Amino acid sequence: MSVPMLDLAPQNASVKQKILEGIGGLIDRSSFILGDNVKGLEAEIAAYAGVKFAVGMSSGTDAQLVALMALDLKAGDEVIVPSFTFFATAGVVARLGATPVFVDLDPATFNTSGTLVEAAITGRTKAIMPVHLFGQLADMPAICEAAAQFGIPVIEDACQSMGARGWGLNAGQFGAMTAFSCYPTKNLGAFGDAGLTIIRDDEALHARVRRLRVHGMEPVYVHHEVGMNGRMDEVQALVLRAKLDLLEGWHAGRRKHAAWYLERLKELTPDEARLPVEAVPNGRHIYNQFTLRVGGGKRDALQAHLKSLGIGSAIYYPICLHEQPCFAGLGYSKGQFPESEKAAAEVLSIPVFPEMTEAMLEEVVTGILGFFGRK
Numbered sequence: 001m002s003v004p005m006l007d008l009a010p011q012n013a014s015v016k017q018k019i020l021e022g023i024g025g026l027i028d029r030s031s032f033i034l035g036d037n038v039k040g041l042e043a044e045i046a047a048y049a050g051v052k053f054a055v056g057m058s059s060g061t062d063a064q065l066v067a068l069m070a071l072d073l074k075a076g077d078e079v080i081v082p083s084f085t086f087f088a089t090a091g092v093v094a095r096l097g098a099t100p101v102f103v104d105l106d107p108a109t110f111n112t113s114g115t116l117v118e119a120a121i122t123g124r125t126k127a128i129m130p131v132h133l134f135g136q137l138a139d140m141p142a143i144c145e146a147a148a149q150f151g152i153p154v155i156e157d158a159c160q161s162m163g164a165r166g167w168g169l170n171a172g173q174f175g176a177m178t179a180f181s182c183y184p185t186k187n188l189g190a191f192g193d194a195g196l197t198i199i200r201d202d203e204a205l206h207a208r209v210r211r212l213r214v215h216g217m218e219p220v221y222v223h224h225e226v227g228m229n230g231r232m233d234e235v236q237a238l239v240l241r242a243k244l245d246l247l248e249g250w251h252a253g254r255r256k257h258a259a260w261y262l263e264r265l266k267e268l269t270p271d272e273a274r275l276p277v278e279a280v281p282n283g284r285h286i287y288n289q290f291t292l293r294v295g296g297g298k299r300d301a302l303q304a305h306l307k308s309l310g311i312g313s314a315i316y317y318p319i320c321l322h323e324q325p326c327f328a329g330l331g332y333s334k335g336q337f338p339e340s341e342k343a344a345a346e347v348l349s350i351p352v353f354p355e356m357t358e359a360m361l362e363e364v365v366t367g368i369l370g371f372f373g374r375k
Helices: 009-029 036-050 060-070 087-095 115-122 140-150 203-213 234-244 247-264 301-306 325-330 340-346 358-372
Strands: 053-057 076-083 099-103 125-128 155-156 178-180 195-199 290-293 347-350
Touching: 009 234, 036 053, 036 178, 036 195, 036 234, 053 060, 053 115, 053 178, 060 087, 060 155, 060 195, 076 087, 076 301, 076 325, 087 099, 099 290, 099 325, 115 140, 125 140, 155 203, 195 203, 247 290, 247 358, 301 347, 301 358
Parallel strands: 076 099, 076 125, 155 178
Antiparallel strands: 053 195, 178 195, 290 347
């Protein structure tokens, strides 16, 4: 049986008719940018996250970018970010002329910690942007405590973790602002690029983010500052609203499959493969990815083995950010963040999308166990 890494067709089929009907209305109204669907989505996502404001953006990257712009980030400023994550987290910092300051990770969770963040703070630190990687919250109480000591704002990168929880709070309820991504492969995915910037409770920040989203303009043709074109279109908002009612069920499906994997693969030794750990108190890991660690230089061989069986997998992420060519001028060297570099050499994500059948899950497990000579 072939098992893809991700199959969006069943999910999209479940909302197809509702979306088609909505698109017909958009065509009739000829309203395509920042209309009623965007406004409705913003209210619904704010309520879902338990925050005061949400601003629809053109992508998760732009959701991060506008948050930093709202803090007046400039050349010479520093932003603390993990080295093991998707490029955009550091890319938006560099795009504004500021400097990404990388930190290592906790090998159990792939997320950074309060201790690592606090050690990286300098007099030039303008913001801290922890990532909730793969669907699990970073150590937010400790990170926020370290930030508060120095009066530094925290921006959550929750681009993979809308709906994740911990310490009695949701992703988006810790930092002053938060970025959500609705790229098609996310748990709540659009039919193209889309994202949201979450503002926990600051009305002035909310007003500025909304203005920056439209070239710093308010009212029309009066530009108070140079902003960006970060507008969400009505089609993407329509799609996301149609899917939002189903999101909790999709989270539950992913968690169910993750629990199934954890039970079936528990016989593997740490020398063979390490399984994901749910380490957040009162937490909910939403498993945007189910990521194994395969040591001993066997990760690539396992991936090739699964491919030969028709089983999809992916490596998120094969190169740490401090090793990327575009950041060579920052002066980092190989070996500086050993846990991040080790993770990059060992991680392998396997299928966990909510529509998987038990037969598909069994096919994946059988392939993995077979690679290690087990049944």
